[in-house]
Amino acid sequence: MKLAIHHAKTSFSDRWISYCDQKNIAYKIVNAFDNDIILQIKDCDVLMWHYSHGIYKDVIAAKKILFALEHAGIKVFPNFNTAWHFDDKVAQKYLLEAIGAPIVTSYIFYDKKEALDWANQTTYPKVFKLKGGAGSANVRLVKTKSECLKIINKAFGKGFNQFDGKAYFLDTIIKYKSGTKSLKQVVKSFGRMFVSTEYAKLASPEKGYAYFQEFIPNNNSDIRVIIVGNKAFGLKRMVRNGDFRASGSGTINYKVEEIDVKCVEIAFQVNKILKSQSIAFDFIFDKNQKPLIVEISYAYSSIAYDKCEGYWTEDLQFYKVKFIPQTWMIEDIINELTLNE
Ligand SMILES: Nc1ncnc2c1ncn2[C@@H]1O[C@H](COP(=O)(O)OP(=O)(O)O)[C@@H](O)[C@H]1O
Ligand SMILES: [Mg+2]
Structure with missing residues (x-):
């Protein structure tokens, strides 16, 4: 038995590798982006890859490689059941609704007119989310109807950037004040208003859908x-x-x-x-x-x-x-x- 591990900085792979070393489990380190990756793992039983939602090439390649191997009978981490809905809150909405899990009520629109009709007759506040993103970066409170209409127009117009430099800067200031970010990080985040992340430079804007949830108040x-x-x-x-x-x-x-x-x-x-x-x-x-x-x-x-x-x-x-x-x-x-x- 042999594992293939795609090694990446600040991912689970460091710990996978030390565990294999410690327990004498046979493994080899691979670069999943190599063209012949499938050939490279022919002598392995497993591919493990902690891919990230924040690395563009991971996002466009990982699922294809992992699920192709799984389809062919190789064990993978993460497998299809684990990851098909990763970093996609809309996919998660359907999945959790389908299995009857306790979830926040949500609303997805793929049609601008339907979204506007809903916004005109619903109550506020609501929560607006892009389907992807972490650390609350793409989650915001919609307090009024006019704010909601603006968001819907943008969602079906030029869309939303995956990374909002200004929001990131403001968020870093709040964290600096609460002691979880340093002054150096505040300065760096200021620069992010002018130079976007590598991911955001490559990713296309999010548009063509609008996703909202009921706001659940009083959670600290x-x-x-x-x-x-x-x-x-x-x-x-x-x-x-x-x-x-x-x-x-x-x-x-x-x-x-x-x-x-x-x-x-x-x-x-x-x-x-x-x-x-x-x-x-x-x-x-x-x-x-x-x-x-x-x-x-x-x-x-x-x-x-x-x-x-x-x-x-x-x-x-x-x-x-x-x-x-x-x-x-x-x-x-x-x-x-x-x-x-
Ligand atoms: N519908 C909601 N009502 C109230 N608070 C919410 C709601 N959705 C999310 N939150 C709060 O916002 C945070 C970020 O939302 P989440 O959907 O988990 O986005 P992210 O992927 O950025 O973590 C959550 O940790 C939670 O505290
Ligand atoms: Mg979250």
């Missing part, structure tokens, strides 16, 4: 629960000062008592149907304290979860120990291989 945080195989871990992210958005705020609470175990239970239940190898669920709470899923994602930062106090198993038993979820990803895929032998 969101809860993220991640499932890898049959274990779960989580944390609470506080919203930015004077804002409703938690994701990317950098203010994190790791205390296990802060995590409503209802969220862990729902995450396990929903993933029984989704069958993801790795999946993060972001929850907010309605007025009856019922957890609602806002987003799912197979990928996340490696280091952000190192401070978690422990993990839950499916019986909701909590184990207060340190753990490295990237090692579970490898163990799970090896177990699957041995089962199939």
Whole structure:
């Protein structure tokens, strides 16, 4: 048995590689962008690639390569069930609705007139989101009808850039004030108003659809629960000062008592149907304290979860120990291989 690992900076691959070294698991490092990648992994049973929504070539290539291999019977991480909806909140809306998961009510329009008709008769505020993006960058509150009409016109006109330099700068100032970003980062973010990210230079504008959600008020945080195989871990992210958005705020609470175990239970239940190898669920709470899923994602930062106090198993038993979820990803895929032998 041999694994192929696509190695990339600040991805899961560092930890996959050290685990393989430690456990004497045979592996080879590959560059998935090589033209002959399929040939290169002919002697392997698995391809593992923590691809990123923020790297343009990952976005255009990763799913094709991974799913082609999976189609041909090779084990991959992330596989189709885990990743087909990655970084696509509209895809997630359909999937979560289809399986009856508890979600925030949402509205998708592919037709300008229908969107305008809806905007003219609905209530406010609503939340507008692009289908992709992380750290709350492409999520905003729509307070009035006139604001909503403007957004719809833009969505069906010139569209939205994937990266908004001004919003990024303003967000960095807020984080500087709350102590999660340095002055150097503020200066750098100022430059981002004039020089966009490599990703945004290549990506085409987002247009031809408009996606809204009901605004769920009075949440000073969101809860993220991640499932890898049959274990779960989580944390609470506080919203930015004077804002409703938690994701990317950098203010994190790791205390296990802060995590409503209802969220862990729902995450396990929903993933029984989704069958993801790795999946993060972001929850907010309605007025009856019922957890609602806002987003799912197979990928996340490696280091952000190192401070978690422990993990839950499916019986909701909590184990207060340190753990490295990237090692579970490898163990799970090896177990699957041995089962199939
Ligand atoms: N419908 C909503 N009502 C209230 N708050 C929301 C809603 N959707 C998202 N949020 C808040 O905004 C944050 C970012 O939204 P999310 O859809 O998870 O985008 P991102 O992909 O950028 O993390 C969430 O962490 C949550 O705190
Ligand atoms: Mg999120």
